[in-house]
Amino acid sequence: MGTRTEVVVIGAGYAGVLAANRLTRRDDVAVTLINPRAEFVERIRLHQLVAGNHDAVVDLADVLAPRVRLVVDxxxxxxxxxxxxxxxxxxxIGYDRLVYAVGSRAAAPEIPGAAEHAHPIATVEDARRLRSLLHGAAPGAPVVVVGAGPTGIETAAELGxxxxxxxxxxxDTVGPYLHPRVRDVVTDxxxxxxxxxLQGPGATVREVAAGAVRLADGRDLRSGLTIWTAGFGVPDxxxxxxxxxxxxxxLITDETLTSVDDDRIVAAGDSAAPSGTPFRMSCQAALPLGAIAADTVLARLAGRPPRPANVVFAGQCLxxxxxxGLFQLASLDDRAGRRFLGGGRAGAWLKExxxxxxxxxxxxxxxxxxxxxxxRLVRKDVRSRYLRRRTEARVTS
Incomplete structure (x- = not known):
């Protein structure tokens, strides 16, 4: 492949775009980014797209370094x-090094009828379809949002x-990640x-039908539009x-985000599982993981050992x-605490x-x-604490 190293990045999400840009630090590296669309999707704004107050996309040319070659495929x-x-x-397309940053998508629902009658919101195409369905719904038609993570909460709030x-x-509960004190603010x-x-043992979905959602406790909810936000997976x-x-x-990697199968492949973002213990799916993790993946590639090209991943968290913004809006504060190893910022207009400003x-x-x-x-905001080893806590959680569950 000539004298230049060909590095290909798959996926133009938060991790993939940052990795592709960072890889252009070396003049002898040719960077190609492959993505199905020529748009960068602001995943954290998709609920706004459904509500009709933001497009949630940016032209990839606006966020890519000039030396990155974009292949729309x-x-x-x-x-x-x-x-x-x-x-x-x-x-x-051939490569010398590969960055695997395919991101995440809605998990295939296993609930009867959900695939046929509920609509996901994990991609820009999903959100645009939902926007059209919402616009065409009868006035006053009830909307059921299934799933109480950030996407479900934000979508319900936007439409409400x-x-x-x-x-x-x-x-079982709204906002499982949130501290109980913060949950009260959200529900209020x-x-x-x-x-x-609706939360508690009976508030799980048993079946989705045309015009209705049936719960485990026997309740039938009338629904003109059912939005499914419960669970995320990754492309296979x-x-x-x-x-x-x-x-x-x-993709299973070591702590430098290098594939356990091939040291020419590194992963970043939602599709990476370092040591089999991934970080929480979020742009908060994706951006630094994109930088770490690029640094791993560049270190190996320079003949240096790459540094292990050491992503730190601040909390969760809603x-x-x-x-x-509000910002749930957390420990550096991602444990939600009692403190939060905002709750009103200041929180909305912070989220924006x-x-x-x-x-x-x-x-x-x-x-x-x-x-x-x-x-590199924090030098102390936070990752070992995160690994230990996640391991203990798996043992006790």
Missing amino acids: AVDRIDVAGRALDLASGGR EQGHAVTLVCG RLDGFGVTV LARRSGLTTDEVGR SLGRTA LVCTSTVKELRHEARRPGQSTLH
Whole structure:
């Protein structure tokens, strides 16, 4: 492949774009980014797209370094032995190094009827479809949102604020990550928008039908539109290509994000499972993981040992409609605490700041590759604490 090292990045999410930009630090590295669309999708704004108050996309040319070659296509298979990618269009692209950053998507629901009658919100296409369905729904038609993670909460709040009759079906509890004190703030705000919050042992979905959602406790909820936010998975590209993955399909890597099968492949973002123990799916983790993946590639090209991943967390930011939001504070190893910021307009401003700052981080890295230092904000070994806590949680569950 000539004198230059060909590095290919699969996926243009938060991790993939940052990694591609950062890899242009070396003039002897040619970077190709493969993505199914020419848009960068702001995943953390998809609920706004459904509500009709944001497009949730940015032209990839606006956030990519000029030296990154964009190929708009999908990858069907990784030919690990041949160091090449088979594309959906029938083409084939070779690589010397590969960054696997395919992101995440909605998990296939196992509940009867959910695949036929409920609508996911994990991709921009999903959100655009939902926006169209919402626009075409009868006035006053009830909306049922299934799933009480950030996407479910934010979608329910966004639509409730607009006056839709929304029921949020949470399962055991709303916002499982949140501290109980913060959950109370969230439920109070949802109640203020007229959102009915159903949680507890009986508030799990047993079946989804046309126009109804049936719960485990026997209740039937009338639904003109059912939005499914319960659970995320990852594309099965790595598994289909014969690489070692976890049960969800994330690529198993060591702590430098290097595949356990091939040191020419590194992973980043939601599709990476270092030591089989992935970080919480979030742009908060994806951006530093993109930087670490690029640094791992660059270190190996320079003949240096790469550094292990040491991502730290600050908490979880939630929008609660356009007029409120909050930031759940957490320990560096991602344990939610009692403290939070916002709760009203200050929280809405903070969430908007977070959303805009992620895109700015990508643009800055495009202009000045290597400037992102999110993964080096804290030098102490936080990852070992995270691994120990996750291991203990698995043992006791």
